[in-house]
Amino acid sequence: MLTDERHQLIRDRLAAEGRVLAGELASRFGVSEDTVRRDLREMAKAGQCRRVYGGAVAAAPFAAAPVSLRGSHAxxxxxxxxxxxxxxxxxxxxxxxxxxxxxxxxxxxxxxxxxxxxxxxxxxxxxxxxxxxxxxxxxxxxxxxxxxxxxxxxxxxxxxxxxxxxxxxxxxxxxxxxxxxxxxxxxxxxxxxxxxxxxxxxxxxxxxxxxxxxxxxxxxxxxxxxxxxxxxxxxxxxxxxxxxxxxxxxxx
Amino acid sequence: MLTDERHQLIRDRLAAEGRVLAGELASRFGVSEDTVRRDLREMAKAGQCRRVYGGAVAAAPFAAAPVSLRGSHAxxxxxxxxxxxxxxxxxxxxxxxxxxxxxxxxxxxxxxxxxxxxxxxxxxxxxxxxxxxxxxxxxxxxxxxxxxxxxxxxxxxxxxxxxxxxxxxxxxxxxxxxxxxxxxxxxxxxxxxxxxxxxxxxxxxxxxxxxxxxxxxxxxxxxxxxxxxxxxxxxxxxxxxxxxxxxxxxxx
DNA sequence: GCATGTTTTGCATGTTTGTGCAAGAAGCGG
DNA sequence: CCGCTTCTTGCACAAACATGCAAAACATGC
The missing domain is CATH 3.40.50.1360 (Rossmann fold)
Structure with a gap:
């Protein structure tokens, strides 16, 4: 799995649920929690989420794109x-x-x-x-x-x-x-x-x-x-x- | 296989799946990973994709520079x-x-x-x-x-x-x-x-x-x-x- | 035809980047 | 206070990377 893909999936999840847990993402993606934490740190630095103890929350509650432009199969x-x-x-x-x-x-x-x-x-x-x-x-x-x-x-x-x-x-x-x-x-x-x-x-x-x-x-x-x-x-x-x-x- | 053909196939794959892996393309085309990386580098420079570690992803929807550097000599x-x-x-x-x-x-x-x-x-x-x-x-x-x-x-x-x-x-x-x-x-x-x-x-x-x-x-x-x-x-x-x-x- | 230059490709080279692990610091709850 | 979790930092290793180089294929000009 590409790093970029992981980031995209985290963004999607943030848009859908408003928050993510580091441990949950790690087991879901099959990577260590350290990697997920690194991801979240980078994304927070880029303003895509806000880091909290245990995971991260969406930066601005409803700002997330309604459509993920990537997987635009249609x-x-x-x-x-x-x-x-x-x-x-x-x-x-x-x-x-x-x-x-x-x-x-x-x-x-x-x-x-x-x-x-x-x-x-x-x-x-x-x-x-x-x-x-x-x-x-x-x-x-x-x-x-x-x-x-x-x-x-x-x-x-x-x-x-x-x-x-x-x-x-x-x-x-x-x-x-x-x-x-x-x-x-x-x-x-x-x-x-x-x-x-x-x-x-x-x-x-x-x-x-x-x-x-x-x-x-x-x-x-x-x-x-x-x-x-x-x-x-x-x-x-x-x-x-x-x-x-x-x-x-x-x-x- | 011609270089242009390879580029076209990569574009097709990017359009269909949104991302490609360098190693996968190499074995699929029967060329070395270096060649694939060169391809991806060129295509990224031309704005046809975005290079990421491990492969490339489809270019951002607006990144297709309308007034690109095309045709400019220097x-x-x-x-x-x-x-x-x-x-x-x-x-x-x-x-x-x-x-x-x-x-x-x-x-x-x-x-x-x-x-x-x-x-x-x-x-x-x-x-x-x-x-x-x-x-x-x-x-x-x-x-x-x-x-x-x-x-x-x-x-x-x-x-x-x-x-x-x-x-x-x-x-x-x-x-x-x-x-x-x-x-x-x-x-x-x-x-x-x-x-x-x-x-x-x-x-x-x-x-x-x-x-x-x-x-x-x-x-x-x-x-x-x-x-x-x-x-x-x-x-x-x-x-x-x-x-x-x-x-x-x-x-x- | 042959020399010359260009393009493409693969390989060897160091370098960079992502990842996991370990150790210590910091936050949280009792 | 203490135990537990989560976090950061440093480190090591492997994968992916850029670069330089040489061989092959190709075009070009004399």
Missing amino acids: VEEKMRLARAAVALLSSGQSLFIDGGTTNAAIASAIPRDLALTIATNSLGVASALSDHALVELIVLGGRFDRDLGTCVGADTLAAVAQLGADLFFLGSCGLDASRGVTAFDSAEAEVKRAMARNSAGIVIAVTNDKLATAAPYRVAGPEAIRHLVVEKTAPAAILADFEHQGAEIHFA | VEEKMRLARAAVALLSSGQSLFIDGGTTNAAIASAIPRDLALTIATNSLGVASALSDHALVELIVLGGRFDRDLGTCVGADTLAAVAQLGADLFFLGSCGLDASRGVTAFDSAEAEVKRAMARNSAGIVIAVTNDKLATAAPYRVAGPEAIRHLVVEKTAPAAILADFEHQGAEIHFA
Whole structure:
């Protein structure tokens, strides 16, 4: 097992349970407790956890990334979703695109012959669009959150407030027909809310595992969703709920 | 088996599993571990993976440098300059870093154990710093100029105006002992001027070809340069001029 | 054809890094 | 106070590493 892998697994566990025990990790990984303690010491030095007697606790309770970007097996599905999502676009439109791996996939799937105005707070999305000659790209700056891969905070909100868009590609969220769109992080949710407020329509592309799940922070009600892009295998019952609230369903 | 084929297979494997082991690849390809390590080293240098002890893991999602060092002739020199430039840093400092390939090299050369606050309008610099856990990263948003790889315009200026920094790493400019620092683009120069105004000291790292050249737009006078990082082969006469104006010369 | 230079590869070399073990210090509970 | 656990530090060893070198394969130019 690679040292880096161990660190990743510890991060995952911290995100899931908020704390880890040195002895437990040692037997789980099949290494000595000394090694685990060394790992925890390094991670604490890098600000990824806080060291306590007997183990470690998460640095900031809910800051952990909701998705481990590493084991992103669903890359095929996301590319399929992305291709279906960009079919909604036409030249001259203006877009908000926020963070998440699905949105990064969408950005890289945007055809190069579309003339669009795109504002994003995601570094990944901006990078993907940085060579699209016809795209007017606006970076929404602010404090960079490396767990989310996006800018958040007051500066970002101020930048969003100055803009308006036809469509908002809202990513990496929980989606539930009664609770609507929810986010895992308070600052993230604030930015999403601002983008939603300033757009004419919301587009959400999700893999099945996001359907019928909810996160702590509310972003928008289910009726705000204009377009919902899902996998072909998405449960019809759930989709029907969204459809009744006015969403248009698109299959990847 | 061709070298390129091997590289492609390693990329495939990284995409599928997120990590590879040097020993495993060696036996699979029927080559020595040294060869595999060479491959991984090259691929890491090209940003296609991240090297770890025992193998390599998939590159961080944003690390795919959009404005990479590709196509720039003097990669080696720039990395040397970068290593010399980061020697000026110490924990707790705050920095402005603007665009240019040399600054991208500097950003990627910043040690991971330095706690810094860094504000940048360069997508490449931001990407390079996106996995530095101890760096508080502030993205200066605005209209993205894809020729420069940076954000410029009124929004960017407003963001800069709210910040102050100890050092400003000023990149991609002309440098002349009488005319001072000059830029090739009006909007670019405006942002550089704002950053210069709000920093306590300016650091410039340049290859020889930038020395004793001037561009249309004036950014700062020669007396504003605090640190000048140059190649060992830089002409002494030119350096003396800058030294007389108060600059501290550092050789890469 | 032959000499010359380049690229790739494997091997020998020291060096670095991760790991486990042991000893002592420090925290915790009775 | 004492026993127990957890932690840090120093040390040793093996695995992984970078580097220099030489042989082989290949291209290039006279």
